[in-house]
Amino acid sequence: MLVPQQAVDEQARLAILASLGILDSPRIEEIDRITRMAARQFQAKAVVVSLIDAERQWFLSHTGIDINQSPRDTSFCGHTILESGPLVVRDARLDLRFHDNPLVTGAPHIVFYAGCALHSQQGVALGALCLIDDRTREWSEEDGQTLLDMTALVQSYIFHLENRQYTARVEDNLAKSEALFEQTFAHAAVGFSLVGLDWRWLRINPQVCNMLGYGEYQLRSCLLHDVTHPEDLYAENILIPRLLSGEINSFSVEKLLQRSNGSTLWVTLTASLVRNATGEAHHYIVVISDITERKNIEQTLYSLQGDLERRVAARTNELQVAMDQLHQEIAQRLNRERELTESKNRLRAITDNIPALICHVDANEEYIFVNHFHASWYGVAEDKVRGRQVKDLVGHETYQQIEPYIRQVLQGVAVSYDIELPGYSRNGKGGVLHTTLIPCDDSGHGYYGLSTDISEIKELQAQLEFEANHDSLTGLPNRRAFQQSLIYAARQQEKADKDIALLFLDIDNFKAYNDTYGHEFGDLILKFFGHTLRDNLRSQDVVARLAGDEFTVLLGHLVNTESDVSRICISLMNAFRSVEHVSGVPVSLSASIGVAVGRARQPLLPDTLMARADAAMYRAKQSGKGRYYLG
Numbered sequence: 001m002l003v004p005q006q007a008v009d010e011q012a013r014l015a016i017l018a019s020l021g022i023l024d025s026p027r028i029e030e031i032d033r034i035t036r037m038a039a040r041q042f043q044a045k046a047v048v049v050s051l052i053d054a055e056r057q058w059f060l061s062h063t064g065i066d067i068n069q070s071p072r073d074t075s076f077c078g079h080t081i082l083e084s085g086p087l088v089v090r091d092a093r094l095d096l097r098f099h100d101n102p103l104v105t106g107a108p109h110i111v112f113y114a115g116c117a118l119h120s121q122q123g124v125a126l127g128a129l130c131l132i133d134d135r136t137r138e139w140s141e142e143d144g145q146t147l148l149d150m151t152a153l154v155q156s157y158i159f160h161l162e163n164r165q166y167t168a169r170v171e172d173n174l175a176k177s178e179a180l181f182e183q184t185f186a187h188a189a190v191g192f193s194l195v196g197l198d199w200r201w202l203r204i205n206p207q208v209c210n211m212l213g214y215g216e217y218q219l220r221s222c223l224l225h226d227v228t229h230p231e232d233l234y235a236e237n238i239l240i241p242r243l244l245s246g247e248i249n250s251f252s253v254e255k256l257l258q259r260s261n262g263s264t265l266w267v268t269l270t271a272s273l274v275r276n277a278t279g280e281a282h283h284y285i286v287v288i289s290d291i292t293e294r295k296n297i298e299q300t301l302y303s304l305q306g307d308l309e310r311r312v313a314a315r316t317n318e319l320q321v322a323m324d325q326l327h328q329e330i331a332q333r334l335n336r337e338r339e340l341t342e343s344k345n346r347l348r349a350i351t352d353n354i355p356a357l358i359c360h361v362d363a364n365e366e367y368i369f370v371n372h373f374h375a376s377w378y379g380v381a382e383d384k385v386r387g388r389q390v391k392d393l394v395g396h397e398t399y400q401q402i403e404p405y406i407r408q409v410l411q412g413v414a415v416s417y418d419i420e421l422p423g424y425s426r427n428g429k430g431g432v433l434h435t436t437l438i439p440c441d442d443s444g445h446g447y448y449g450l451s452t453d454i455s456e457i458k459e460l461q462a463q464l465e466f467e468a469n470h471d472s473l474t475g476l477p478n479r480r481a482f483q484q485s486l487i488y489a490a491r492q493q494e495k496a497d498k499d500i501a502l503l504f505l506d507i508d509n510f511k512a513y514n515d516t517y518g519h520e521f522g523d524l525i526l527k528f529f530g531h532t533l534r535d536n537l538r539s540q541d542v543v544a545r546l547a548g549d550e551f552t553v554l555l556g557h558l559v560n561t562e563s564d565v566s567r568i569c570i571s572l573m574n575a576f577r578s579v580e581h582v583s584g585v586p587v588s589l590s591a592s593i594g595v596a597v598g599r600a601r602q603p604l605l606p607d608t609l610m611a612r613a614d615a616a617m618y619r620a621k622q623s624g625k626g627r628y629y630l631g
């Protein structure tokens with residue numbers, strides 16, 4: 001047995017059958033009449049109008065057969081709906097498709113089958129009109145045509161059902177859309193109306209009536225213009241021709257309407273044109289939205305904005321005044337800063353050109369400021385000194401010396417001191433600084449330091465001291481220095497255990513050198529004599545030039561006084577005598593020496609000793625010069 005295949009439009013067939021609601025429906029007399037007519041016409045055992053469901057064939061009409069449905073798999077009509085024309089099976093027992101079909105092998109023992117497919121209006125095969133016989137029979141072309149005609153009759157009824165169902169559906173949809181429109185029209189949140197081309201109200205929803213305070217009947221007896229504020233009567237006049245000409249599809253204007261109570265109402269009026277089937281303008285759809293609240297808010301905003309602008313202008317004015325003041329203050333401040341900078345620069349120029357070390361040190365002993373001289377004294381750039389510790393800059397050794405003064409000044413006490421700095425300072429020479437440390441107003445702020453280089457003063461002082469005590473010609477101590485040495489020696493002598501001796505020397509015939517070779521040569525002789533004297537005595541012996549050609553010697557720590565003195569005097573005279581030329585001039589140098597001895601542990605008066613030596617020298621001169629005399 002060949003099971004009928006599913007048609008390509010299977011789903012469409014099932015959908016149409018379902019939408020027609022025809023399956024399992026009560027019998028339809030019009031169809032039954034055709035069935036009976038076919039049975040009579042063809043003298044067939046049975047005639048059936050079948051509809052092919054998913055799993056069965058259901059008989060919409062049947063005659064000569066008791067069942068009203070059978071499985072689709074064994075159905076003949078399942079094959080018929082797949083055919084493009086009638087399906088005629090002359091002897092099912094011999095047909096490979098049906099010979100073992102239970103409807104053939106069993107009741108109703110089908111032998112002959114002729115069926116023609118029933119189609120919907122869209123051409124979908126829904127079922128078939130067929131006749132069945134339990135015997136073979138002739139089947140003419142005329143029979144086939146008759147079956148087609150009868151099938152067309154059944155089919156026309158199905159078409160009728162389809163049309164009826166379509167009409168019902170359309171009417172239902174229409175009713176629904178009408179209801180929807182009515183609902184929308186009635187319950188729209190905005191005023192909704194249909195207005196004639198003469199602007200007469202045709203239909204009005206309740207919102208329009210509520211907005212304007214008129215009943216529907218009142219409004220429908222007047223024009224839209226009748227409720228428009230006189231000032232806004234022509235708001236849309238320029239737009240209507242454009243709408244009518246099709247240039248625009250709709251327009252919106254804001255206008256004032258008048259309520260029944262005389263009050264006004266701001267609305268947005270949106271109008272669109274409806275044309276009839278021939279394209280002629282028919283009426284307007286006019287939507288009216290109440291924008292009174294928005295207009296009021298806008299008005300409030302305008303007034304607020306105006307107020308805001310006035311306040312902004314006033315505030316801007318105040319700000320301008322404040323800005324002007326600020327600019328003046330800034331200009332004054334800049335002036336002050338410029339003056340301050342100039343003052344600082346002046347101060348800096350002054351401090352940098354003062355030959356003194358100036359510094360400002362904070363309480364942590366870090367440099368806040370140093371002048372150029374200060375930085376260069378230590379051979380360091382100024383910006384490298386700022387923030388540096390005093391100890392770090394001056395070095396450990398110097399810091400140890402100045403630390404007590406720093407402690408004092410940080411306690412608020414001004415101090416001054418002199419300090420000799422080592423060679424790391426200016427030019428690597430070192431020097432002596434006289435320094436004054438002055439506490440800042442608040443000692444917590446550190447101190448100011450002012451140091452002046454007194455190296456030259458010290459040198460000058462030393463020079464003066466030297467000159468005050470030395471003979472400028474010979475470089476030997478002078479009378480003053482000798483006197484002090486003598487006073488000191490005389491003071492010690494009372495307790496000393498050794499004798500001292502004072503030699504008084506006067507160059508013999510010195511005047512002759514002056515007279516013969518000039519005063520300058522005389523000076524040369526004096527220098528030569530002084531050096532010879534100095535070179536021939538011990539370093540601890542004091543050698544001095546008293547004046548003119550007079551020299552003195554103070555000998556200390558004499559052990560054998562007389563013999564020591566004699567030995568020294570003879571030695572000196574020999575030294576003078578050994579000089580034969582001075583500056584190429586032949587000379588004969590000698591001196592007369594007077595000696596006075598100061599005894600150990602005996603009181604001694606310096607003047608007495610000097611007088612005794614002087615007197616002894618005089619005796620030596622008297623005795624013929626070039627000799628010594630022990631007085």
Ligand SMILES: Nc1nc2c(ncn2[C@@H]2O[C@H](COP(=O)(O)OP(=O)(O)OP(=O)(O)O)[C@@H](O)[C@H]2O)c(=O)[nH]1
Nearest residue numbers: 507508509510511512514519520522523547548549
């Ligand atoms: N060149 C030179 N002569 C001086 C200086 N001071 C003094 N005299 C001179 O030294 C001379 C000292 O001479 P006297 O000592 O009086 O005479 P004398 O020629 O040395 O003779 P006697 O002392 O008797 O041997 C004087 O003529 C002084 O003018 C000096 O600083 N330089």
